[in-house]
C-alpha cells in the first residue's frame with residue numbers, strides 16, 4: 676500500500692513527548708516491515724527518502740478513537756515506545772492502512 680498521509684510524531688522512543696509535533700504530509704509506502712516516507716511518488720521511484728523509516732514489526736496499529744480533532748486518524752505504537760498519528764483522506768483508506776500494517 677502507498678499514498679499520501681499526514682503524519683504527526685506524538686512520542687519519542689524514550690516515551691517522551693516528541694519535540695516537533697506538527698502534521699507533515701508524506702508520500703508513504705509500506706514495504707515489508709518498514710513504513711517509508713517520501714516527498715512525492717517521484718521521489719519514491721528514485722529512492723529519495725524524506726526522513727527515516729519506521730519499523731512496524733510487532734507495532735500496534737489502530738484507529739485513534741481518542742483523537743477527535745481530525746477524522747480518519749490512526750495511531751501507530753512501535754515496539755521502541757515511539758508513537759505516531761496518521762491522517763488518511765477517507766475512512767476506507769484509513770482502514771486499508773491499518774489492515775495492511777497490522778497483517779503485513
Ligand code: I3P
Pocket residue numbers: 695696697698744
Ligand atoms: C503543533 C501543531 C500541531 C498540534 C500540536 C502543536 O505546533 O500546531 O498541529 O497538534 O499540538 O504543538 P507547532 O506547529 O508549533 O509544532 P494537533 O493538530 O494535534 O493539535 P500538541 O503539542 O498539543 O500535540
